[in-house]
Amino acid sequence: MVTTQSNKQHEILEAVIIRFVGDSGDGMQLTGTQFSGTSAMFGNDIATFPNYPSEIRAPQGSLYGVSGFQVHIGSVEISTPGDEVDLLVAMNPAGLKTNLHAVKPGHTIIVDTDAFTKKNLEKAQYESNPLEDNSLENYRVIEVAMTSLTKEALKNVAGLDNKSITRTKNMFALGMVYWMYDRSTDHTIDFFNKKFTSRPEIIEANTKVLNAGFYFAETLELIPNSYTIAPAKMPAGTYRIIMGNTATAWGFLAAAEKSGLELFLGSYPITPATDILHELVKHKHFGVKAFQAEDEIAGITSAIGAAFAGDLAITTTSGPGLALKGEALGLAMMVELPLVVVNVQRGGPSTGLPTKTEQSDLLQAMYGRNGESPVIVIAASTPSNCFNFAYQAAKLALEHMTPVILLTDGYIANGSSPWKIQSVNDMPEIKNNIVSKYYDNWHPYNRNEETLARNWAIPGTPKLEHRIGGLEKDKVTGNVSYVPENHEFMTKIRAEKIKRVQDYIPEISTEFAEEGDLLVVGWGGTYGSLHSAVKQVNEEGFTNIGFTHFNYINPLPKNTLEVFSKFKKILVCELNNGQFAKILKINFNKLELLQFNKIQGLPFGNSELTEKFKQLVK
């Protein structure tokens, strides 16, 4: 165990962005996760983002096989994993080459010199060794023979083969970074002890290497001082670091418990949504029925069956999967059953960019079905609030008897942030429309007068036997009806039912300015990027720029136009070609909207946003 007793001067930093990169077998995700966890427990606010290749295990040393993990920690509020990095840890030449562009000039790069062999340099398509040709002269490069030092540290540990020894070199790097940022190694050593209980030699090896890295950095004169990032001012409470997909899964667990219903998931594996399935299958002890179906259509139709039978039913997917679910989603809308469809958006169209992020399924979610087929569409905006929006999606589906599409995206689904743990006791009540006894004039399409939700009679309930289906039905009896006026009535009541959800969702508010020259508008997973960019320009004196963010898309919050009308210019920022702007124009056709769109499979960068904002208020 190592505690920091260095008497060197500590430079106090507000925030720092560190990126660990290496081969997909180098353990970069683990290294990053450990650093994030340690920092969180120290009290920092954090945001993380893993970035790995879409191949399972690309050839070693290749440019497209680089796996990375970025973490942004701070004593101030952190809302994104950040774009420019302060410290790059590169375990091989390919990692250096593909990530160098992100390092701020003058900042630090740590490399494992043992990995800069002729063969690896060739694989990374370097014509000369960047460590020798002065191409890195704008950076502070710390060259460490990590692989040899790791081997040296472990020469007296018995029972380890060469491969296991080399594999621990990521811990050498982590040890160094812990020293540089004044972090304790305790959390990670605890992790070894819990993770490898049956393999004491692995615990010993990892602990030794981690400490070796820590001591090496302490004695190395190349690192003149170390840095401290003070704890952030976060609301008191119990926290954990949570990934967006895990938070989504847990939101449904909470909703099931609160509503007293069993949770049914029908799903088919697809990147990047699959981790929700992976998480929910673990929780059979809560009565979760997670069914891996034969295809996307069986995923959603099994969920429709489960909804008919009285479960809280959900299905999870990503872009192309939502396309396949379209017909069934229309059925769920038509039979007015509660169902949550999670779409973790990825780069499209078609197979597109499966491991990259985008917001381009919005119009598919809104309109991707035959006929007039309105459903509720909502979007989460941070890894941790995926919990709240999954919960809210379930609540809206059950209370309004309709499918709800919950949009997240690869960026927030794979990213993680601190989550102030919410006890189920503190979550809002979830009502449902279950009818358990026959009453005079009972019909399956009898509606709640306020919400227009139909009553939900579940198989197994005596005297409420009834048939539902995709064919148009009589407004009262629910029997098949082709009467023209009835179809028009039913089309309108289904639309009105969704419209009335406006009365049950919060209004939007603005941050930084309530009126002014420019309103920055975003939705879903771009919250962090937009919020921190507006915050920055505000701190630079542009106090006439406001920010509003949408989590509710269909229906839109009631006061949308009212909020917009207080600003001279409105800029809608999206990671697509302008889909939310289209929806706003459909709803408010006189609104003049400016757009800022990025379609690169990447999140917004801070500088591109701040430049745009400033230019518009000049």
Added chain:
Amino acid sequence: METITKKYTFKDFASDQEVRWCPGCDDYVILRAMQKALPEMGINKEDVVFISGIGCSSRFPYYMDSYGMHGIHGRAPAIATGVKLANPKLSVWVITGDGDSMAIGGNHFIHVLRRNIDLNIILFNNEIYGLTKGQFSPTSLVGQKTKSSPYGNTQPPFSPGELAIGAQARFFARIGGNTPKEMTELFIEGQKFKGTSLIEVLQNCVIFNDGCFTQFTDKKVREDKQLYVEHGKPMIFGKDRDKGLVLNGLKLEVVTIGEKGITQEDILVHNAKEQDPTLHQMLVRLEYPMVTGVIRSYDDVTLEEREDAVTAEVKRNSKFHKTDDLFFSGDIYQVF
């Protein structure tokens, strides 16, 4: 299913909806057979659920006074799977046609059989697309002239039973659309079977494929052309009960009792409960006689039983009882 508390007649299962199939359609026979079978099954009416896809047959749930869902093309097995997993106490029936389950729903059809979830599937096979007005289906014969094959169908057909057994169906029965008594019995057998039961009804389409099974099902020839098998009984057929099946090498052969020294003892005895499906497949494939009755009924573990076992084990070993136990477990930390 709970023990029955009420006594029903077939009328209890007839809904108030006017039945709208073509006059003379076998679907009426199937509907009545089901309405007669259900009161015999000892199930409360509120526990019965019919799920269908799209097609003439798939209108069936509307005519039953039970719970039901008219779903979408080919997806009834998947919807039914969700219903059954959500509430294993329900008696869940899938109503489907050859177009619905062999074509657009082929994938769900094979997977539901593979899993052996406790559902009952009634497959209305009329070797044609009826509702879309007369195109060939995946069971139509080669050379069959239809609206979409004016010069004769060039796509070789599936045999539903063969496909089903290939997909690990544990229960397969077949029956002519004009034999209500046996059909009623098979529906009861299907319900009793723990696992997915598949009952294929050779159903005539009076409009687009009239007479498609007459060669086996016509009352005049039925006894000579059909072999109605029963577990534990010799496979004998014919008006004079003198024809039977024997195994000749790797092929089934029709023999006549009393000829060439063949006696009743030489005739194969039907074993529907055999795990090895080889002989069942041969019976399904046989062109003469057309084998009807319960061809395969092999008792196996169901999906629900496997799920229950895993869930019980997980529950026993889990330290989580409420979601809060999970949320507040592992790497958590305090901010003051």
